[in-house]
Amino acid sequence: MKAISALYEAQKIVFSPFIFQTVYSMIELGILDAINNSNEGLDFDQISRETNVSKYGVTVLVEMAESAGIVDEISPGKFILSKIGYFILRDEMTQVNLKFTQDVCYNGLFYLKDSIVDASPEGLKVFGDWKTIYEGLSELPPMVKKSWFDFDHFYSDNSFSDALDVIFKNKPKMIFDIGGNTGKWAIASANFDSLVQVKIFDLPGQVKVAKSNIEKIDAIKDRVTFQEIDMLNQSSVIPAGADVYWMSQFLDCFSEHEIESILLKIKENASENATIFIMETFLDDQVFPAAKLSLAATSLYFTAMANGNSRMYSSRTLKYIIEKAGLKCVKEHDLHQDSFHTILEVKLN
Numbered sequence: 001m002k003a004i005s006a007l008y009e010a011q012k013i014v015f016s017p018f019i020f021q022t023v024y025s026m027i028e029l030g031i032l033d034a035i036n037n038s039n040e041g042l043d044f045d046q047i048s049r050e051t052n053v054s055k056y057g058v059t060v061l062v063e064m065a066e067s068a069g070i071v072d073e074i075s076p077g078k079f080i081l082s083k084i085g086y087f088i089l090r091d092e093m094t095q096v097n098l099k100f101t102q103d104v105c106y107n108g109l110f111y112l113k114d115s116i117v118d119a120s121p122e123g124l125k126v127f128g129d130w131k132t133i134y135e136g137l138s139e140l141p142p143m144v145k146k147s148w149f150d151f152d153h154f155y156s157d158n159s160f161s162d163a164l165d166v167i168f169k170n171k172p173k174m175i176f177d178i179g180g181n182t183g184k185w186a187i188a189s190a191n192f193d194s195l196v197q198v199k200i201f202d203l204p205g206q207v208k209v210a211k212s213n214i215e216k217i218d219a220i221k222d223r224v225t226f227q228e229i230d231m232l233n234q235s236s237v238i239p240a241g242a243d244v245y246w247m248s249q250f251l252d253c254f255s256e257h258e259i260e261s262i263l264l265k266i267k268e269n270a271s272e273n274a275t276i277f278i279m280e281t282f283l284d285d286q287v288f289p290a291a292k293l294s295l296a297a298t299s300l301y302f303t304a305m306a307n308g309n310s311r312m313y314s315s316r317t318l319k320y321i322i323e324k325a326g327l328k329c330v331k332e333h334d335l336h337q338d339s340f341h342t343i344l345e346v347k348l349n
């Protein structure tokens with residue numbers, strides 16, 4: 001890279017909050033949509049008329065967007081959306097990431113350095129006085145909660161149909177869904193197999209939401225049960241009785257040491273034939289640079305907002321912890337056709 005290009009890229013980084021807020025404002029004010037809807041491009045006056053935003057407002061936003069490559073000036077004073085701008089406006093992953101960044105992380109990320117130094121999620125104080133975001137999830141402001149769940153669901157929902165084929169290969173009768181959240185997996189699996197029973201384990205706030213979602217579905221409500229649990233509590237117990245222990249996007253909420261203790265908690269009462277399935281988006285399994293960058297950013301959400309000590313892991317690290325807990329990873333199911341996920345199939349011996 002030539003020095004002049006490196007200097008330009010460096011400015012994009014140091015001014016990245018300006019660029020981010022420009023993009024967010026242009027979407028909210030309908031400016032990116034207006035530019036996208038025109039074939040020949042629009043000038044400042046036209047954008048201002050179409051969006052009811054002052055010419056001053058349009059000018060400063062569009063000038064920033066042009067310098068950052070989000071819009072292109074095709075003739076003096078006329079702008080169209082660039083390919084980057086198009087992805088920002090229309091790509092689902094980019095939209096979900098944008099709302100998550102703005103609503104959940106933006107203010108709290110100011111405390112990233114403190115979070116690293118103190119090994120605690122210092123940014124979480126912008127929402128409440130909890131030790132982890134999971135304790136307060138059900139009490140977050142509605143918009144923040146929506147963006148959190150949209151982000152969470154985007155990265156698990158698109159993997160569920162492939163995951164069902166993997167998990168139901170040996171026709172489990174009882175699944176323990178640890179970190180079952182709002183019950184999406186329990187609903188998907190109880191609908192997939194009319195005989196299976198599912199027990200959701202989660203913190204009280206999430207169990208309450210899952211219960212109210214599942215109570216409404218007659219076909220499955222008698223086959224789904226619930227147990228409030230704090231997996232970080234030394235004395236909490238995962239009982240015996242499951243053919244399958246399912247943890248989807250769950251272990252990334254914990255430090256390496258905590259993951260080992262969770263696996264040992266499961267191992268304590270699990271039967272010899274039980275299978276533990278761990279579904280994650282692993283750093284070292286990603287093909288696309290956009291996915292890798294999203295995961296690295298998600299790690300920093302854990303640092304500043306969620307718990308201060310967890311991250312998105314590589315499969316190598318998780319397999320090392322599995323072995324350390326005296327368990328055996330017998331197979332890796334790569335779901336990359338349709339999603340970014342891998343399922344590790346783990347046995348007791």
Ligand SMILES: C[S@@+](CC[C@H](N)C(=O)[O-])C[C@H]1O[C@@H](n2cnc3c(N)ncnc32)[C@H](O)[C@@H]1O
Nearest residue numbers: 134156179181202203206229230231232248249
């Ligand atoms: C990232 S979400 C994943 C949810 C779901 N399994 C999925 O695939 O979308 C993590 C879940 O773990 C739960 N969780 C976090 N810390 C926990 C703890 N200490 N004990 C029990 N559940 C916890 C959260 O409440 C949340 O429902």
